[in-house]
Amino acid sequence: MPEGTILLIDDEVGLRRVVARVLEFEGYTVLQEGTAQRGLDTLRQHAAEVLLILCDVKLPDAHGVALLPRLRALAPLAEVILLTAYGTIADGVRAMKEGAFDYLTKGDSDDQLLVLVERAMDKARLQHRVAELEKQVGAQHSFASMIGTSAALQQAKSLAERVAPTEATVLLEGPTGSGKELFAQAIHQASPRRSKPFVAVNCSAFPKDLLESELFGYRKGAFTGATTDKKGLFEEASGGTLFLDEIGELDIGLQAKLLRVLEAQEFHKLGDPKPTRANVRLVAATNRNLRQEADLGHFRADLYYRLSVFVVPVPPLNARREDIVPLAEYF
Structure with a gap:
């Protein structure tokens, strides 16, 4: 069963809860927030464990694409998927340039969402493993390791x-x-x-x-x-x-x-x-x-x-x- 922590940022309470329930049923841990600021605060507290951020584009206090660099700065090893009911090619291109894993239109099937989430989680897990290996290699060649x-x-x-x-x-x-x-x-x-x-x-x-x-x-x-x-x-x-x-x-x-x-x-x-x-x-x-x-x-x-x-x-x-x-x- 899949596992890992996902941060879901969406101001539409009903939709957010439905998406969270679908993801939790698959075995994921889901943290939920309704605004950009609260999402950033939660990410700051859980940056080490969050592997994926699902973020709505139209939030009350920010645009999801503009928020991307701040999310990436707080959790550089996590992946970001943007959600919108108003998908446009221009926003999609801009999101990918800013480092988003993908761009998903709300209302797409649960199957499509879950496939995309699993791909993003796989990539994030790999990035964490590589970072851990680099840390171990670095420790072997540190001043502290000298005998x-x-x-x-x-x-x-x-x-x-x-x-x-x-x-x-x-x-x-x-x-x-x-x-x-x-x-x-x-x-x-x-x-x-x-x-x-x-x-x-x-x-x-x-x-x-x-x-x-x-x-x-x-x-x-x-x-x-x-x-x-x-x-x-x-x-x-x-x-x-x-x-x-x-x-x-x-x-x-x-x-x-x-x-x-x-x-x-x-x-x-x-x-x-x-x-x-x-x-x-x-x-x-x-x-x-x-x-x-x-x-x-x-x-x-x-x-x-x-x-x-x-x-x-x-x-x-x-x-x-x-x-x-x-x-x-x-x-």
Whole structure:
């Protein structure tokens, strides 16, 4: 039997009760309100449990289509179906643009209503499950999930937690195996970009030419074998975080291209004369002393200064001896 909570907002008391009775007979829990304001108040109290909102278009204190953004803001994972006795194509189009699941004319058969409700409820349930899974994945990559209580680890976490909510570029310094990618993931999860992609690439794992196409993508025909357009990792990470591991291994020519991205927030795909906008937060990591590499001319000094806006030294395990036992017990 179907289950879940539905908020029904309609000022026609008789019709509202009939619709509620039909839905309750199917196994749904139905909250009823007769005005937009009371509907918003009830939704505010029950936002976590409401999966579907059935809302009349012509309410005494609001138009249902205009109310849509406020309903979506209070319960972004819920679906909305608008009900009207005066259905028009224009209102239907506008409702769908504002994010309504569908638009139903009053007087349609109960069967049609129930089919539409079940489809909307299925979608809302799926959205809740996805959100819960994302929450669980986020918890696995949070600062709180890091194992250890050593002073060195706590100091590194404190620095990373400070910079995480900002848009600043971060450079993680530490030897191989110290957990730099864990820090990068935790920074992403604690940032406003957490709902967008986290994309990681090891710069030492690709030859120069291949890494350039991986990072920036290419247009069809850019080189032999480029039979289709390909998105680069900067596009794949759009809106989120791009983690460049072992950035000290980056070829000097690619360093210039990366500097361009950091300075202008745009890049050129291979074979494309037009620039592509880049909307990513960059976190880089290295096991080298990049300042020393820059002083020796092995790494671009201007790129180093762009990358080292905020440096987080990630301690090696030999500086966290008190964390060895908890780590061994965990693994």
